Amino acid sequence: MLRPSFAAAPWGLVALLLVAAAGSAAALPRGVDPSQAALYAGPTFTCKDGSKTIPIERVNDGYCDCFLDGSDEPGTPACYSGYFWCQNLGFEPQLLSTSFVDDGVCDCCDGSDEAPGKCQNTCLDRSASERQAVRDHVAFVRRALDEKQALISSAVEKQRAWQNRKGLISSEVSSQAAEVNKLQAQVKQAEAIAEADRQRLAQEAEAQQEAARAAEEARQQAGEQAADAAAEAARQQQQQQQQEQQQADAAQPPSQEPEAETDEERGRRIASQWIKPPADGEEGAYEGEGLGEDGEGGHMDDDAYPYEDHEDELDDEDYHHHGDDDMAEPPLPEPPSAAEHAALEARLQAAQDKLEALQAEALNIQRYHLGAANYDFGPNNVFLALAGRCIKDQGKRWIYEACFFDKAVQSEPHAPKNRVSLGNWHGFNSDYTQAYFTDGDPCPGDLPRRSLTVNLVCDDKEHMHGGEEPSTCIYRTNLSTPIACKEADLIKAEQELQQLERHEAEIRSQIAAAEAARRDVSKTEL
Numbered sequence: 001m002l003r004p005s006f007a008a009a010p011w012g013l014v015a016l017l018l019v020a021a022a023g024s025a026a027a028l029p030r031g032v033d034p035s036q037a038a039l040y041a042g043p044t045f046t047c048k049d050g051s052k053t054i055p056i057e058r059v060n061d062g063y064c065d066c067f068l069d070g071s072d073e074p075g076t077p078a079c080y081s082g083y084f085w086c087q088n089l090g091f092e093p094q095l096l097s098t099s100f101v102d103d104g105v106c107d108c109c110d111g112s113d114e115a116p117g118k119c120q121n122t123c124l125d126r127s128a129s130e131r132q133a134v135r136d137h138v139a140f141v142r143r144a145l146d147e148k149q150a151l152i153s154s155a156v157e158k159q160r161a162w163q164n165r166k167g168l169i170s171s172e173v174s175s176q177a178a179e180v181n182k183l184q185a186q187v188k189q190a191e192a193i194a195e196a197d198r199q200r201l202a203q204e205a206e207a208q209q210e211a212a213r214a215a216e217e218a219r220q221q222a223g224e225q226a227a228d229a230a231a232e233a234a235r236q237q238q239q240q241q242q243q244e245q246q247q248a249d250a251a252q253p254p255s256q257e258p259e260a261e262t263d264e265e266r267g268r269r270i271a272s273q274w275i276k277p278p279a280d281g282e283e284g285a286y287e288g289e290g291l292g293e294d295g296e297g298g299h300m301d302d303d304a305y306p307y308e309d310h311e312d313e314l315d316d317e318d319y320h321h322h323g324d325d326d327m328a329e330p331p332l333p334e335p336p337s338a339a340e341h342a343a344l345e346a347r348l349q350a351a352q353d354k355l356e357a358l359q360a361e362a363l364n365i366q367r368y369h370l371g372a373a374n375y376d377f378g379p380n381n382v383f384l385a386l387a388g389r390c391i392k393d394q395g396k397r398w399i400y401e402a403c404f405f406d407k408a409v410q411s412e413p414h415a416p417k418n419r420v421s422l423g424n425w426h427g428f429n430s431d432y433t434q435a436y437f438t439d440g441d442p443c444p445g446d447l448p449r450r451s452l453t454v455n456l457v458c459d460d461k462e463h464m465h466g467g468e469e470p471s472t473c474i475y476r477t478n479l480s481t482p483i484a485c486k487e488a489d490l491i492k493a494e495q496e497l498q499q500l501e502r503h504e505a506e507i508r509s510q511i512a513a514a515e516a517a518r519r520d521v522s523k524t525e526l
Helices: 013-022 034-040 128-165 169-251 263-274 308-326 338-369 379-386 487-525
Strands: 005-007 044-046 053-055 083-086 094-097 390-394 399-403 407-412 415-428 434-438 451-458 463-471 474-481
Touching: 034 044, 128 338, 128 379, 128 487, 169 338, 390 463, 390 474, 399 415, 399 451, 399 463, 399 474
Parallel strands: 451 474
Antiparallel strands: 005 094, 044 053, 083 094, 390 399, 399 407, 407 415, 415 434, 415 451, 434 451, 463 474
């Protein structure tokens, strides 16, 4: 069964120990809350609801006189509606239903809800985690202040570095800008060469495809022409055979058998089918081809060697052809490989990053070193550690970005270019617990322009969190940072720890004394 408890209002552990050290509730009837002590101080007792008045001796007599509130039996289970107060020396006091008193279960950590000797006092064990929390807090503040001191030292070093760099930074920015321009030109040239090579390859591929299409069309056309020529030759041969047969039939007498064809005649007939007869006026090309009239070897016609008269033309063409080759454009340089191009782009990116860093440094020197008189960097210039930096509160719906001594913006996580200004740097409050950005982008209607308040919280690590818009166009967030920690925080924490350690021993002594007193009372009652 769940055993309800009614804890008193939370106190600091040190305050609880001090209250416990101041005294105990031994003089009151068992189970009485010290805040109700006046009700049990006289010779009589009146129920809290005023329903009955009884002699003080009848309090905790095991009989429920105050039936509605059970206030006459705070130390016994006689009334179901009453409450038992656990002193819990060394831990937090607790109100417990009286139905759980003397039931054999130790509900109060000091064991006061059961008979003496039944339960051990475990209150200090229960408070061990809280005591450790106090010790951890002291260590935390010390660590945060160490970080703060490191930031103060870095601010001093930053000013010294800016002093040394202010005469050099301008020339370094110019030199680095020239390096970036040179690398940009190289990247551009490499991209142009690569693009030209891509176009060349594309043109060659297109030319190859066009040549393949032309060759295929030529093959198809040649095949069609060859087929047509063969068909025409077969048709003409058939016609000629038919004509010859008809002529031969006509030359023979009808009643006589045709004379047998001699071998010479048959050879001439077959030859005539394949050799075109010479036209009128042409010399017989079939009788002594390439010879003179007498059949002896004679000279060849001029047309027999058609290239002789054009030798000079060929030489001229050949000369001009080679001349064109000599005047052709030189071939394009070899395009860079993918690895070479990536390496060049990486060099360019690194050079651009270095240039941006140098430009930012130059701006910081101009603003926060040469123009330091225009800013309040706090005690010991500790907030100089935030100068030139932007810190983000990465919320789920919005991102709040505060650039100390400059500006603040709000953007969307998935659309970082969708930004609104939350104001320009305005300054700190008097104790450096808040920073303000004002005069941001306009708000709808007559509302003030957007603004951001940054609450500075002591922490040993830096992070921004809790961004919200508590009212329209009024924004706030929290910056946890060692800069916000103060020596006073450490002094207070160490004092609490000292009090805790001093009173813990006293509480142990009081617990032992209380246990002894309860045992004595128990013996007396017996």
